[in-house]
Each structure stands twice: as structure tokens, then as C-alpha cells.
Amino acid sequence: MSLRLEERLAALDVALDAGDGRLPGPLLTDAREVAERVRERAGLSAEHTVVALAGATGSGKSSLFNALAGADLAATGVQRPTTSHPLAVVVGDDPDADGPARLLDWLEVGRRHTVPAGPVPAAGGAPGPTSRMSDGLVLLDLPDHDSVVVEHRVRAERLVARADLLVWVVDPQKYADGALHERYLRPLAGHDDVVVLVLNQADRLGPADADAVVADLRRLAAQDGLARARVLAASARTGAGVDELRSLVARAVERREARNQRLGADLRAAARDLADACGPVPARRRGAATDTLLDALEDAAGVPTVVAAVRCSAVRRAAAHTGWPPVRWLARLRPDPLRRLHLAPRPAAEADVSRTSLPPAGAAQRASAATAVRDHADAVLAGAPDGWVLAARRRLDTAALPDALDHAVARTPLLPERAVWWWRALGALQWLLLAAAVAGxxxxAGLAGLAYLQLPDPVTPVWGPAPAPTVLLVGGVAAGWLVALAGAIAGRLGARARAGAARRRLRASVAEVAQRLVLAPLAAETDALAVCRAQAARAAGR
Known part of the structure; x- marks a missing residue:
């Protein structure tokens, strides 16, 4: 279903907002001018249809204007240019009435005439049944579009952009003029419904030649993108074809479709230019491109250094809790690598406001991170316009990455604040074993003292192959060392697992930074591109 004019205009507005600052400035300016012109014309009289006669010097445009109006209103002659200011004829209404006057003021047409609606004398003076002027017609005679006077050309071009129905008057000599087709007709591609091409002065050709020229003019129009534009031959001098042109204009006025057709065609053309400028919408890509980005940011954040420190710190803490108590203090003499980096376990509130003591990223790491960000942006915006890619890069706050990454590492929980349960269990067992060894x-020592004093030996129980005190001493020490060895092995295995968990948490923290400073801005740009392309395509659709 075809969009209403208001819906098409709204879609174009959305596309313009999405493309602001990203698409070329002249393109956006032209499209906004079209949108504003459409709003202005839509707010003026819908009861009047503006039909403009445009043509080159010597095409007989003013003579054809007089023939259509049935009165000699436009000056004609051999002096060129003949028409310096546009002339308007309002059919049926007083041109100074509110509706026509506001419309003509907007058109900037000061020379105004009125003619009554009804039949107009055809060639020979007899009124034809279809040769009539319809109430609501505003007929304009424009200055020559190829005038040697710049002001005349500017006035003509301004009214060409604002007329509801355009009647291009050409003559047998200049109908194929390159300037006419390249500068005026090709930009009107898609305006077939509101463009009429009239071969004037057809009486200067024989019937066969006139038919051939009309056919060639129709071919050129098709090449200009106006395949459905109406093409006819006429002669202002003899009146041939004038009645047909007048009837065509009368039908357009009575149907009151030309205004909306012209405005819709203008919006479609502007929207097509926007859609073409947007190019294809790139598909969202995560996968390898995002993984490469995160790897580079991890390296720049010092994650490998932190993970190694987590492993060493976990081994140290395990040894401090599960080692043999008499030598356990030796483990505490080794510096804690996490504490040295200001990453020791601490409350979350303290971690949120602290910084690390990690060495700053080197030049190679910074370059690698910057390259990864740029490559990721290029991958995400593959196929997007260059201006869009540059706008996206401007949104990427790469200067904030180092501090953001450092803060992300600082607030990431790396090791539990409290000792894990099996550390405490092995530590308690170690103290029991040490107590047994001390008791033994x-x-x-007591038995040795009694023997030294030559006192009677008390009965000493035997546990297995040895006396109980020996079992307690030797067994406590041996079991303590075995438990310490088991704790060391388990501590290293646990340290590896904790280092892996810390790496995953660090990657998640780095991913949050990447999401905030890289991925989200890029997603906003691709979303804006998709909106611009979709809304421009909607506004450009039939």
C-alpha cells in the first residue's frame, strides 16, 4: 500500500536525523530543503494546481502560454530573453484572494492575472467540448532556463522545483540539447506523472518528421528516467495540439492529484539519494573480531601479569595455611604478588576507588589495542559509507581505555578474602599432628629424665612396633610433612583453578569496558545506519 504524504515525510525526517553528521553535508542539506518545501506547499492551497511552462530561449513558451490562456498576456517577440519575470494566470479566482495570494507569494510571482473558468476558443474561434480552463488552475510562464541573465535562470529553476505540474516546451532545433536533459530532465527522474514534454513549433515540420521527432523525444525522456512522461506535439501559431494540452492540464486540475504526485516524487527522489548514500547495512559481527579485540585489551590491561600473580598468591596463601606449622612462617616471608600490585583481596567498596600498581602498557601493547579497536570498527562497519565509519571512529573514546581498564582490573575480585574451608581443615589437622609430636x-623427655635420675621406669605403652611416645613424635612429624606435601600439591592445583576463574572474571571486566567504550558506540552507529537505510527506503518506496 502506497504511503500517505505525511508518512513519507515522517520517514524521510527519521532518516535525516539518523544520518545527521554521518552522511555528506550537501546531501543532507538538499534533502532537508526538499522536506521543508514539501511542508510549505502542503500547507498552502490544495484547491489550486500550479502548472508551469518551462523552456529555452526561442522555444515559443510564452506564445504557448497565451494560447492556453486564450489571451495575449505574456509578451512575445524576437528580442531574447523575452520573459524576465514569471507571469501567473489564476483561473476562476481573484489572484489576490487569500488562497491564491499566499500560494503566489510563496512562489514569488508578482505579475498576476485572472481569467474565467470555462471553454476557451480553439483554433479558428470555435469552442471545443474538451477545450476549457478549469477553476483552480494557476498557470505560470517561467523565465527562460538558458537565459544569459543569471537572475532569470535562478527564478526559473526555483519555480521548476515548486510547480505541481511541469510542462517543458521544446522546439525542433533544441529538443535534444544536452544541457536540457542533463541539468533539468534527468534530476526529475521518477517524476513521470507530473512532467509533460511538448514539442512546440511542430508546424515547421512535416507530419512524418514531427512524428519522428516526438518519438525521439520520447526515447530521450525514457533515458532520462521519465519513461511514462506524456509527450505531445503542438503549435502555438496554428493551435495544433493546444486543445490536447489544455485538456491534459484541465484533467490534472480537476483530479487535484498533481500536487501530491509532485511532492511525493520529490520526497522519493530525496529518499533514494539518502538510501544510495547509506549503502548496504552491514551485518552484526561478533565472533572472531570481538575475541581479537578482547585479547588485545586484556594484554593492554596487564591481565596475563595479574593472572600469574593470582596463581603465585594462591600458592603462597595455601602454603601459609596448610604447611607444617614450625616452618609455615617462612612462606609468609615471601612477598604477596597481589599485594605488591595493590590487588590483594579487599572489600568491594575499597576496590571501586582504588588503582593498581601494574606497570603501564608498553608502546607495542598500546598500538596493538588501538589497532584491534580500529580493525573491529572496520569489521562491524564493513560496507558502510566512509563518512559513517569516520563518525563511528570519532565516537570511540580510546584515550579513556587505559584508565578504564586499570579500574576494571582493580575492582575485579581475584581471590576470596577468607581462607577456603579445606585450608582451615588441613591447618587444624596440622596443629593436631604438631600437638601429638610435641606430646611424644x-x-x-620425661622418660629420659627419669632414666637420668635412675628412677624406676613407668610402664610405657607400645603402639605397634614402637613405644607410644616415639609413635607420637615420629608419626606427628612425618604425618605433618605428608599433610604439608598434600596441601602444597592441592594448593597448586587450586591455584591453577583460581587463576583460571580470575582470568574469566577479568575478561568479563575487560568486556564491560569494551562494551561501554567500543561495542556500544559501534552498535549505536550500526543501528543508526540501519534506521537511516530502512526509513529512506520506506520513504523512497512507491
Whole structure:
């Protein structure tokens, strides 16, 4: 279903807003001018149809204007240019009435005449049944579009852009003029419904030649994108074809479709230019491109250094809790790598406002991160207009990446604040074993003291192959070392797992930074591109 004019205009407005600052400035300016012109014309009289006669010097445009109006209103002659200012004929209404006057003021046409509606004398003076002027017609005679006077050309071009129905008057000598087709007719491609081509002065040709020229003019119009434009031959001098042209104009006025057709065609043309400028909408790509970006940002954030520190710190903390108590303090003498980096476990509130002591990223790391960001942007915006890609790059705050990454690492929980349960369990077992060894040693010391004093030996229980005190001493020490060895092995395995978990949490933190500073801005740009392309295509659709 065809869009209403208001819907088409709204779609174009959305596309313009989405493309603002991204598409070429002249393109946006031209499209906004079209949208504004459409709004202005839509707000003026819908009861009047503006039909403009445009043509080159010597095409007989003013003579044809007089023939259509049935009165000698436009000056004609051999002096060129003949028409310096546009002339308007309002059929049926007083040109100074509110509706016609506001419309003509907008058109900037000061020379105004009125003629009554009804039959107009045809060639020979007899009124024809279809040769009539319809109430609501505003007929304009424009200055020559190829005038040697610049002001005349500017006035003509302004009215060509504002007329509802354009009647291009050509003559047998200049109908194929390159300037006419390249500068005026080709930009009107898609305006077939509101363009009429009239071969004037057809009486200067024989019937066969006139038919051949009309056929060639129709071919050229098709090449200009006006395949459905109406083409006819006429002669203002003999009146041939004038009645047909007048009837065509009368039908357009009575149907009151020309205004909306012209405005819709203008909007479609502007929207097509926007859609073409947008190019294809690139597909969203994550996968390898995003992984490469995150890898580079991890490297720039010092994640490998932090992960290695987490592993060493976890081993150190495990040894401090599960090692043999008499030598456990030696583990505490080794510096904690996480504390040295200001990454030791601490409350979340403190972590949120702290910074790390990680060494700053080197030149190679910074270059790698910048290259990864640029490559990711290029991959996401593949196929987008250059202006859009540059606008997206301007939105990427790469200067904020180092601080943001450092803060992300600082607030990432790396190790639990409290010792894990099995550390505490092995630590308690170690103290029990140490207590047993100490008890055995004291027992043996007591027995040795009794022997030294030559006191009777008390009965010493035997546990297995050895006396109980020996079992307690030797077994406590041996079991303590075995438990310490098991704790060391388990601590290294646990440290590896904790380092892996810390790496995943760090990658998630880096991904949050990438999302905020890289991925989200790029997504906004691709979304804007999709909106611009979709709305421009909607406004350009039939």
C-alpha cells in the first residue's frame, strides 16, 4: 500500500536525523530543503494546481502560454530573453484572494492575472467540448532556463522545483540539447506523472518528421528516467495540439492529484539519494573480531601479569595455611604478588576507588589495542559509507581505555578474602599432628629424665612396633610433612583453578569496558545506519 504524504515525510525526517553528521553535508542539506518545501506547499492551497511552462530561449513558451490562456498576456517577440519575470494566470479566482495570494507569494510571482473558468476558443474561434480552463488552475510562464541573465535562470529553476505540474516546451532545433536533459530532465527522474514534454513549433515540420521527432523525444525522456512522461506535439501559431494540452492540464486540475504526485516524487527522489548514500547495512559481527579485540585489551590491561600473580598468591596463601606449622612462617616471608600490585583481596567498596600498581602498557601493547579497536570498527562497519565509519571512529573514546581498564582490573575480585574451608581443615589437622609430636617429645623427655635420675621406669605403652611416645613424635612429624606435601600439591592445583576463574572474571571486566567504550558506540552507529537505510527506503518506496 502506497504511503500517505505525511508518512513519507515522517520517514524521510527519521532518516535525516539518523544520518545527521554521518552522511555528506550537501546531501543532507538538499534533502532537508526538499522536506521543508514539501511542508510549505502542503500547507498552502490544495484547491489550486500550479502548472508551469518551462523552456529555452526561442522555444515559443510564452506564445504557448497565451494560447492556453486564450489571451495575449505574456509578451512575445524576437528580442531574447523575452520573459524576465514569471507571469501567473489564476483561473476562476481573484489572484489576490487569500488562497491564491499566499500560494503566489510563496512562489514569488508578482505579475498576476485572472481569467474565467470555462471553454476557451480553439483554433479558428470555435469552442471545443474538451477545450476549457478549469477553476483552480494557476498557470505560470517561467523565465527562460538558458537565459544569459543569471537572475532569470535562478527564478526559473526555483519555480521548476515548486510547480505541481511541469510542462517543458521544446522546439525542433533544441529538443535534444544536452544541457536540457542533463541539468533539468534527468534530476526529475521518477517524476513521470507530473512532467509533460511538448514539442512546440511542430508546424515547421512535416507530419512524418514531427512524428519522428516526438518519438525521439520520447526515447530521450525514457533515458532520462521519465519513461511514462506524456509527450505531445503542438503549435502555438496554428493551435495544433493546444486543445490536447489544455485538456491534459484541465484533467490534472480537476483530479487535484498533481500536487501530491509532485511532492511525493520529490520526497522519493530525496529518499533514494539518502538510501544510495547509506549503502548496504552491514551485518552484526561478533565472533572472531570481538575475541581479537578482547585479547588485545586484556594484554593492554596487564591481565596475563595479574593472572600469574593470582596463581603465585594462591600458592603462597595455601602454603601459609596448610604447611607444617614450625616452618609455615617462612612462606609468609615471601612477598604477596597481589599485594605488591595493590590487588590483594579487599572489600568491594575499597576496590571501586582504588588503582593498581601494574606497570603501564608498553608502546607495542598500546598500538596493538588501538589497532584491534580500529580493525573491529572496520569489521562491524564493513560496507558502510566512509563518512559513517569516520563518525563511528570519532565516537570511540580510546584515550579513556587505559584508565578504564586499570579500574576494571582493580575492582575485579581475584581471590576470596577468607581462607577456603579445606585450608582451615588441613591447618587444624596440622596443629593436631604438631600437638601429638610435641606430646611424644615431652613424653620421651620425661622418660629420659627419669632414666637420668635412675628412677624406676613407668610402664610405657607400645603402639605397634614402637613405644607410644616415639609413635607420637615420629608419626606427628612425618604425618605433618605428608599433610604439608598434600596441601602444597592441592594448593597448586587450586591455584591453577583460581587463576583460571580470575582470568574469566577479568575478561568479563575487560568486556564491560569494551562494551561501554567500543561495542556500544559501534552498535549505536550500526543501528543508526540501519534506521537511516530502512526509513529512506520506506520513504523512497512507491
Amino acid at each position: 617429645a615431652l613424653w620421651l
